[in-house]
Every structure is written in structure tokens, then in C-alpha cells.
Amino acid sequence: MATTVVADDTGRAKPRLGDTIFSRLALAAGIIILVALAGVFIFLTIEGAPGLVKPASFYGSASTFAGYVAPLLFGTVLAAIIALVVAVPLSWGIALVVSHYAPKRVATPIAYVIDLLAAVPSVVFGLWGITVLAPKLSPVYQWLEEHAGWVPFFAGPASTTGRTILTAGLVLAIMIIPIITAISREVFSQTPRLHEEAALALGATRWEMLRLAVFPYARSGMVSAVMLGLGRALGETMAVAMVLSAGGGISFNLISNTNPASIASNIASNYREGTPGKIQVLIATGLVLFLVTFLVNFAARWVVTRNERKLAR
Amino acid sequence: MSVTTAPVRPSAESVSFTAARLPRFAPALVGVVAAAAAGLPVLLLGWGVVAWAIVAGLVFLVALPLWARVVEGSRGATDRLVTGLVWAACIVAIVPLVSLLYTVVDRGLPRISSTFLTYSMYRTSLDQEVGIYHALIGTLLITLFAALISVPIGVMAAIYLIEYGKGKRLARWITFLVDVMTGIPSIVAGLFAFALFILLFGPSTRVGIGGSVALSLLMIPIVVRSTEEMLRLVPSELREAAYALGVPKWRTIVKVVLPTALGGIVTGVTLSIARVVGETAPLLLIAGLTTRTNFNVFDGRMTTLPVLIYTQNANPGIAETAGGIRPGIEIAWGGALVLIVIVMVLNLAARIIGKIFAPKTGH
Amino acid sequence: MAKSITVDSLDIYYGDFLAVEGVTMTIKARSVTAFIGPSGCGKSTFLRSLNRMHEVIPGARVEGKVMVDGQSLYDAAVDPVAVRRQIGMVFQRPNPFPTMSIYDNVLAGNRLNAKKMKRAEADDIVERSLKGANLWNEVKDRLNKPGMGLSGGQQQRLCIARAIAVEPQVLLMDEPCSALDPISTSAIEDLIHELKTEYTIVIVTHNMQQAARVSDETGFFNLKAAGQPGHLVEFNSTQKMFANPDNESTEAYISGRFG
Numbered sequence: 043m044a045t046t047v048v049a050d051d052t053g054r055a056k057p058r059l060g061d062t063i064f065s066r067l068a069l070a071a072g073i074i075i076l077v078a079l080a081g082v083f084i085f086l087t088i089e090g091a092p093g094l095v096k097p098a099s100f101y102g103s104a105s106t107f108a109g110y111v112a113p114l115l116f117g118t119v120l121a122a123i124i125a126l127v128v129a130v131p132l133s134w135g136i137a138l139v140v141s142h143y144a145p146k147r148v149a150t151p152i153a154y155v156i157d158l159l160a161a162v163p164s165v166v167f168g169l170w171g172i173t174v175l176a177p178k179l180s181p182v183y184q185w186l187e188e189h190a191g192w193v194p195f196f197a198g199p200a201s202t203t204g205r206t207i208l209t210a211g212l213v214l215a216i217m218i219i220p221i222i223t224a225i226s227r228e229v230f231s232q233t234p235r236l237h238e239e240a241a242l243a244l245g246a247t248r249w250e251m252l253r254l255a256v257f258p259y260a261r262s263g264m265v266s267a268v269m270l271g272l273g274r275a276l277g278e279t280m281a282v283a284m285v286l287s288a289g290g291g292i293s294f295n296l297i298s299n300t301n302p303a304s305i306a307s308n309i310a311s312n313y314r315e316g317t318p319g320k321i322q323v324l325i326a327t328g329l330v331l332f333l334v335t336f337l338v339n340f341a342a343r344w345v346v347t348r349n350e351r352k353l354a355r
Numbered sequence: 356m357s358v359t360t361a362p363v364r365p366s367a368e369s370v371s372f373t374a375a376r377l378p379r380f381a382p383a384l385v386g387v388v389a390a391a392a393a394g395l396p397v398l399l400l401g402w403g404v405v406a407w408a409i410v411a412g413l414v415f416l417v418a419l420p421l422w423a424r425v426v427e428g429s430r431g432a433t434d435r436l437v438t439g440l441v442w443a444a445c446i447v448a449i450v451p452l453v454s455l456l457y458t459v460v461d462r463g464l465p466r467i468s469s470t471f472l473t474y475s476m477y478r479t480s481l482d483q484e485v486g487i488y489h490a491l492i493g494t495l496l497i498t499l500f501a502a503l504i505s506v507p508i509g510v511m512a513a514i515y516l517i518e519y520g521k522g523k524r525l526a527r528w529i530t531f532l533v534d535v536m537t538g539i540p541s542i543v544a545g546l547f548a549f550a551l552f553i554l555l556f557g558p559s560t561r562v563g564i565g566g567s568v569a570l571s572l573l574m575i576p577i578v579v580r581s582t583e584e585m586l587r588l589v590p591s592e593l594r595e596a597a598y599a600l601g602v603p604k605w606r607t608i609v610k611v612v613l614p615t616a617l618g619g620i621v622t623g624v625t626l627s628i629a630r631v632v633g634e635t636a637p638l639l640l641i642a643g644l645t646t647r648t649n650f651n652v653f654d655g656r657m658t659t660l661p662v663l664i665y666t667q668n669a670n671p672g673i674a675e676t677a678g679g680i681r682p683g684i685e686i687a688w689g690g691a692l693v694l695i696v697i698v699m700v701l702n703l704a705a706r707i708i709g710k711i712f713a714p715k716t717g718h
Numbered sequence: 719m720a721k722s723i724t725v726d727s728l729d730i731y732y733g734d735f736l737a738v739e740g741v742t743m744t745i746k747a748r749s750v751t752a753f754i755g756p757s758g759c760g761k762s763t764f765l766r767s768l769n770r771m772h773e774v775i776p777g778a779r780v781e782g783k784v785m786v787d788g789q790s791l792y793d794a795a796v797d798p799v800a801v802r803r804q805i806g807m808v809f810q811r812p813n814p815f816p817t818m819s820i821y822d823n824v825l826a827g828n829r830l831n832a833k834k835m836k837r838a839e840a841d842d843i844v845e846r847s848l849k850g851a852n853l854w855n856e857v858k859d860r861l862n863k864p865g866m867g868l869s870g871g872q873q874q875r876l877c878i879a880r881a882i883a884v885e886p887q888v889l890l891m892d893e894p895c896s897a898l899d900p901i902s903t904s905a906i907e908d909l910i911h912e913l914k915t916e917y918t919i920v921i922v923t924h925n926m927q928q929a930a931r932v933s934d935e936t937g938f939f940n941l942k943a944a945g946q947p948g949h950l951v952e953f954n955s956t957q958k959m960f961a962n963p964d965n966e967s968t969e970a971y972i973s974g975r976f977g
């Protein structure tokens with residue numbers, strides 16, 4: 043050993059060349075990640091900033107960038123919220139079946155099938171959405187317009203193709219179910235057996251046991267699962283671009299063709315005809331989307347770390 | 356030990372364990388009754404099977420808890436209601452998956468043939484056969500280059516985080532940014548590559564490698580996360596054993612740590628490929644669209660399978676016979692089937708690799 | 719009126735694995751019964767079959783009879799939830815609900831049945847249960863603090879308070895002191911002494927002295943051989959068990975000679 047390690051006068055071993063190179067490489071890879079992310083922000087800003095202050099003609103019927111992006115942002119959020127409203131209860135239900143209700147030999151295949159759902163590419167979901175789901179929903183929308191037209195959501199006129207924001211939201215829901223389910227399932231099954239048995243030994247039914255021992259423990263995981271699902275739903279492009287036939291401005295009418303597109307789907311559908319100036323506007327909207335999803339994901343992490351600290355106490 | 360108030364005591368009267376309960380066959384009975392009850396309006400109003408299933412399900416979900424409420428009280432009723440609801444959630448979620456897989460196979464399979472897989476869409480005369488060969492090549496090459504970019508960066512970054520960066524501020528930043536990257540919408544990754552390439556090479560640049568760059572942005576966080584996890588599982592005694600033999604740190608990592616974690620890393624990489632191989636939006640922006648087969652990622656447009664599906668569906672062309680299926684739609688479904696098969700195979704491969712290389716404990 | 723428990727040739731399974739075989743005994747009301755025996759011989763398993771907690775584990779089942787006060791626990795008509803209300807349980811490791819205050823922990827079981835409880839009534843139950851568990855004086859000023867903030871011994875007494883707050887007939891304790899220091903242990907032993915005037919108590923312990931100190935009757939479980947199911951070797955008054963047991967292996971175990 044003494045022959046290979048040369049100690050300098052501080053007593054520290056002089057690093058070998060191999061070690062130096064390797065650790066520098068590892069460091070470089072880490073720094074590339076920093077740079078890449080900074081790059082995303084910088085390039086989107088360089089190319090997108092001019093899009094914020096174009097002449098009114100670039101913003102379609104609106105006259106300012108804010109006026110242009112607001113309905114798109116609304117469409118993005120509305121579709122995502124529809125998706126969450128549908129997907130969250132379903133996902134928690136499935137997660138509970140897998141973690142607490144089904145016997146193992148049923149739970150494993152269910153978990154597998156849901157993972158399969160996660161693997162389906164979004165463009166295939168989009169294809170299925172317009173070919174299968176939308177036509178199936180169209181009569182339902184007609185029915186809703188006739189019988190529940192007094193509810194603002196179903197005011198109509200019902201779309202004859204079924205390619206509405208509600209359909210898009212439902213497709214998104216199916217797409218985010220696996221995400222929310224996977225995380226919730228994990229936290230549900232990590233509940234200490236000890237606490238579950240404490241509840242059962244007090245004479246709790248299964249549902250009471252879940253409320254008493256499992257949910258309090260899993261709460262932060264459930265919240266962050268929802269947030270991550272929301273992040274995915276906000277950013278999803280193709281399914282919305284394919285399913286939604288957009289037109290019109292801010293409206294809570296879910297079953298007609300008067301809803302705005304989402305930011306992502308708007309980019310995908312319009313980039314091709316785009317002149318350079320128009321594309322700058324699109325990139326600027328992309329920057330807005332990036333910031334929104336960033337905030338949502340950030341909030342999700344924050345909930346988790348805050349709660350980890352709380353449980354650690 | 357003086358107890359001032361009267362202590363809690365077991366209640367004096369004799370108690371019964373036989374709380375009134377619904378008979379064991381109650382759910383089955385209610386199920387049959389609900390199915391029959393739902394059949395009535397369906398027959399009268401001529402609704403379909405779907406409507407019947409929905410009505411039957413709702414009747415069941417209301418009737419069983421109501422009955423339980425009468426017999427068992429509200430606690431039992433709530434418990435039964437929740438049990439019914441969670442199972443219903445499961446069934447409801449599986450229906451679209453089954454429908455989707457069925458549709459893809461049903462509509463895609465007839466289109467699959469050897470020409471479909473080996474011909475591109477470039478044709479010099481109208482009666483020539485077309486296929487998705489160019490898109491397969493495009494997907495393969497773009498994904499390959501994405502992997503070539505992201506695997507070294509991802510694995511080395513994970514090595515930095517686990518082996519070198521412990522507790523350093525920089526490492527904490529990288530960890531945080533990897534989290535941020537996980538949440539980047541794919542269209543934003545596409546816009547980034549797009550903005551980068553048009554800034555460097557002019558406004559109408561469309562090139563395959565641009566797609567690879569965009570995809571790497573989506574792959575890197577997955578690779579980092581999974582590699583990190585695997586490296587953490589490598590017991591530190593193993594590292595110490597190597598150090599104690601006088602092996603330098605970098606050789607320890609290359610010869611001891613990485614091989615131990617290899618299975619997990621390969622699984623993670625495979626899953627990340629499966630995740631990005633179906634990406635459409637970024638490639639639509641930067642890799643463009645062409646009907647020819649392009650083998651050079653550094654020059655010219657490249658079609659990928661997802662983009663092909665999207666554009667064929669959007670511009671399906673005219674059916675040969677009136678009322679027939681439009682050719683683009685057929686191609687889209689055929690492509691969807693091929694794409695799903697690729698993704699499933701990758702996922703399956705990841706699982707198998709994971710199983711084979713799973714750390715063996717004890718002999 | 720606490721209950722006596724009669725067990726008749728009970729076999730307990732985990733799936734196909736027979737863990738405990740042919741146990742027959744009578745546990746007297748208002749007394750303390752201790753179970754001793756080497757690790758893995760099925761003491762916990764047997765204890766958990768007395769309030770139908772055993773079947774919580776997937777695949778677990780029993781064959782045979784357990785009668786409490788003349789009712790068979792494993793009758794088809796019996797509701798396991800009702801059983802567990804009447805037969806409370808305290809676990810080896812203290813397990814207060816981590817997100818609840820001390821106050822809410824004590825009331826957790828009561829809240830399941832009576833959704834709306836008057837504040838005064840609830841306060842009364844909390845005070846009486848905590849006094850019953852000899853914890854009142856230590857926590858009366860911080861009832862709204864989290865239950866996890868207590869020391870291990872205090873947490874265990876909180877769990878006992880929680881168990882007796884629903885006024886069960888029987889209290890099952892699975893090594894309630896094994897995670898505790900000697901001072902907390904002796905506090906719990908004192909508590910067991912007081913509780914036995916009201917409750918039927920069954921306790922599993924690895925500590926011979928503890929069994930000798932707190933119990934009136936003792937059951938010794940053992941494995942016939944490695945891989946064989948556990949069984950009840952001897953069931954006698956504690957005095958007799960420790961002074962001159964009927965069975966040789968009992969004596970060997972108690973005096974520290976195994977096998």
C-alpha cells in the first residue's frame with residue numbers, strides 16, 4: 043500500500059488519475075442536468091419572449107398575449123380538473139382493492155392490468171378516444187342536454203361528434219389513473235400493520251379501520267399522487283389534441299364544441315401553419331405551461347417533504 | 356394508586372356477539388335481483404347492454420347497503436357501501452383498457468402484413484403498396500440516439516449523487532432538478548429542442564437528432580431515479596471490502612458497484628425507453644414528417660410511429676369505395692397495434708430482466 | 719360481569735400450515751391467565767384466535783371451539799367486529815394512532831359506535847379510562863398533544879386506556895411489557911393487578927418472573943419438535959406451575975433448561 047499511495051504533507055492521500063477522471067465525469071453528468079434544465083428555460087425564454095409582445099394580429103381574436111393564453115389556460119385546467127374529478131376516486135378505489143380488499147391472487151393481476159394501462163402511448167389513447175369513446179358518448183350528451191340542460195355544464199347544444207372537453211377530460215382521466223393508483227397503492231400498503239390491527243382490535247369494520255389507521259397515515263402520499271396526476275393531465279398533449287374539437291372561449295359548457303383547446307394541444311395543432319412570429323407566440327404559451335406544471339409538481343414535493351418531517355418527529 | 360372517579364367497568368349485562376348480520380349469500384342475492392330489476396327497463400325501453408350493466412350496478416350499490424342498514428345498522432351499511440364502491444371502481448377502470456386493447460387488435464390486425472412492415476409511404480405511382488417501414492426506422496433511430504445521450508448522462512449523474520455528492524449542496528440541487536425534469540410536459544421538451552435547433556440552424560430545421568434531444572430530456576430523470584435506487588441497494592460492505600483490498604474508488608464503482616446493480620439499471624433503462632418510444636408531441640415539432648425512409652438522424656426529417664399514427668388519423672385520405680374505411684385510418688390502427696406491441700414487449704423485457712438480475716439473497 | 723373462556727381442541731392454521739394444535743383449556747373470569755413458552759410455539763397465534771384477530775391475516779383460519787360465556791366465537795352468525803369490541807387487545811409494541819391526540823386516541827373505539835357523543839360524556843370516558851390505566855396524572859395537562867409524544871411505557875398505558883374505554887369483557891395482552899423499561903413494566907404490572915378485579919385478563923409473556931408475579935393461572939406452550947405445530951403442554955395454577963409442575967418439560971423451561 044505504502045508504495046502506491048503517496049501522502050502529501052497534510053496527510054491526505056493524493057488522488058489517483060483514474061479517480062480524478064472518473065469523479066470529474068460523474069460531476070460533469072450532474073452539471074449537464076443543471077445546464078439542460080437551465081437551457082430549457084433560457085431557450086424557451088429567448089424564443090418565446092418576443093411572442094409576449096406581438097401586434098394584435100398574432101393573437102387571433104384576442105388582442106394581447108394574456109387574452110390569447112387565458113382561454114387556453116382555462117381549457118388546460120378545465121380538462122385536467124375533469125380528469126381529476128373522475129380519476130381520483132377511481133384510483134383510490136383501485137388502490138384500496140389492491141392493498142386491502144382483494145386477496146393476493148386477485149390483487150396482483152389487477153395491479154398488473156393497471157400498470158399495463160400506464161404503458162399505453164398517449165397517441166393510442168387519442169385514437170381510441172375519437173374512434174370509440176366519442177361516438178359512444180355523443181348520444182349520452184344529447185340525453186344530458188335534453189334532461190339536464192338546466193345544469194350549466196350540460197347547457198348544450200350537444201356536440202354531434204362527441205369530441206368535447208368532457209370526452210377529452212375522460213380520456214385524460216383514464217391516462218392518469220395508473221399514476222395516481224400506483225402511488226396511492228404504495229402508501230396504502232405501507233401503513234404499519236400495527237396501527238391497522240389496533241383499529242381492528244377496537245372493533246372497527248374494514249372501512250373504519252381504513253379511516254382510523256390508513257388514511258391519516260397515507261394522507262400526504264394521497265395528496266402528492268393527485269398532484270402528480272394533475273401535472274401529467276396539464277401537460278398531456280396528444281390525447282387532447284386528437285379528441286377535442288376546439289373552438290370558442292371560456293365556457294363551462296362541457297358537452298358542446300364551444301370550449302378552448304389546452305395549451306399543449308393548441309401548440310401541437312398550430313405549429314405547422316406557424317410563421318416564425320406565430321411560433322414565438324406558441325413557445326410563449328409553452329413557457330406558461332411549463333411554469334404551471336412546475337408549480338404543481340413543486341407543490342406536490344412540498345407536501346411530501348413537509349409530511350415526512352412531520353411523521354419523523 | 357388511588358382512583359377517585361369510578362373506573363371504567365365492563366358493562367354488567369350479558370352481551371351478545373351475534374350482532375344481526377346479513378346472510379352470507381346476501382351480496383349474490385342482491386346481485387341477481389339487481390340484474391333482473393335492471394333488465395326490466397332495458398327490455399321495455401330497448402337500451403343496450405352497457406346501460407343494463409350500469410343500471411344493475413347502481414341498483415346493487417343502493418340495495419345492498421339499504422338492506423344492510425335495516426339489518427346491521429349504519430356501520431355495517433357504510434362498510435358494505437364502500438366495499439361495493441371500491442370494487443366498482445376497479446371494474447370501471449378496467450373496462451376502457453379492455454375496450455382499447457380490443458379495438459387496437461381488432462382494427463389493427465387486418466392491416467398487418469409483410470409489406471406493411473417493410474414498405475415506406477414513399478411511392479412513385481398511385482397503385483404502389485405503402486407501409487410503416489420509414490416510421491419504424493425513425494422510431495428506432497431516434498430512440499436509440501436518445502438512449503445514447505441519456506444513459507451515460509443519467510447513470511453517471513446517479514453515480515455522482517450516490518457515490519460522490521452525498522450531502523453536498525450541488526447534489527441537493529441536482530436531485531431537486533431531476534424532480535422538476537420528471538414533471539416536464541413532453542410538449543415543453545419538444546419546444547425546447549425546437550427552440551434550440553432553430554436558434555442554431557435556422558427556422559425551418561427539422562432533424563431526427565432534435566427528437567432524440569427532446570426525448571433524452573424525458574428519459575434522463577427516469578434513468579437517474581432508477582439507477583440511484585439500484586446503487587443505494589448495493590450494500591456498503593461490498594464497497595468497503597473492495598477499498599480494504601486497496602482497490603481505488605473508481606475501479607470499485609466500475610468493477611463492483613455497477614455490476615451488482617446492473618440488472619436494476621438495465622430494467623430502469625428499458626422502462627424509460629418504453630416510456631418515450633410512444634411520445635408524439637416533441638417529435639411532431641422537431642423531427643417532422645416525411646414519407647421516405649431516412650437513415651440519418653443528423654440530416655433531414657424523420658417520421659416516427661406515433662407521429663405517423665397522429666398524422667394519418669388527422670389526414671386519412673379518401674376511401675377507395677364509398678363508405679369504406681379511409682386508408683389513413685387503417686394505417687393509423689395498424690401502426691397503433693405495432694406501437695403497443697413494441698411498448699408491451701419492452702415492458703415485459705424490463706420485468707424479465709428485473710427478475711433474472713434480482714439480487715439473490717442467500718444460497 | 720367479566721367472562722370466562724372455554725377452548726376445546728382448537729387447531730389454528732396459517733393457510734395449510736398448522737401452527738397450533740389441539741388446545742383445550744378454561745380461562746377463568748376475573749383472573750389473570752399467563753401464557754409462556756419458547757419463541758414460535760404459537761402463543762400470539764393462540765391469543766389472537768381468542769378475539770378473532772387471527773383471521774385478519776390472509777389465509778388464516780381455525781378449527782375447533784372457543785366459547786365465551788356460553789357463546790361459540792366461531793359460529794357463522796357471530797360478527798367478528800362485535801367480538802373484538804367485547805374482547806380488547808393490547809399489542810407487544812405500543813401502537814397509538816400517530817395522527818391523533820391522547821384524548822382522541824382514548825376515544826377512538828367509542829367514536830366508532832356513537833358518532834355523536836356529548837363533550838361532557840367524552841371527557842368523562844377519557845378521564846375514567848386514563849385513570850383506569852394509571853396514566854391520568856401524567857397526561858391530564860396535555861390531553862391534546864399527540865399520543866406519539868409519550869414515552870414507550872406511557873404509550874402502552876395509553877393503549878390499555880384505549881382498550882378499556884370501550885368497556886370490554888376480556889383484555890388480551892401480547893407481551894405488553896417487552897418493549898418497556900423496568901419502571902414502566904412495573905407500572906403496567908400494577909395496573910394488571912388492579913384491572914383483574916373487573917376484567918378477565920390473558921397475557922403472553924417471556925418473562926417468568928412477570929408470569930409468576932401477575933398471573934393466577936399459567937399455560938405452558940411448546941413445540942413437540944422443530945417444524946411441528948405448537949401445543950399446550952400444561953395448564954395449572956401459577957403457584958403449582960412454578961413450584962412443582964406436572965410436566966417435566968415445563969419444569970425444564972421454567973428453570974431455564976431447554977429441550
Ligand SMILES: Nc1ncnc2c1ncn2[C@@H]1O[C@H](COP(=O)(O)OP(=O)(O)OP(=O)(O)O)[C@@H](O)[C@H]1O
Pocket residue numbers: 732735737755756757758759760761762763764775
Ligand atoms: N402471519 C403468519 N403467517 C404464517 N405463519 C405465521 C404467521 N405468524 C406466525 N406464524 C407462524 O406460526 C407459528 C407461531 O407463531 P407465533 O407468532 O404465534 O409464536 P409466538 O409463540 O408468539 O412467538 P414469540 O414468542 O416469538 O412471539 C410460528 O411457526 C410462525 O412462524
Ligand SMILES: [Mg+2]
Pocket residue numbers: 761762763892
Ligand atoms: Mg408472539
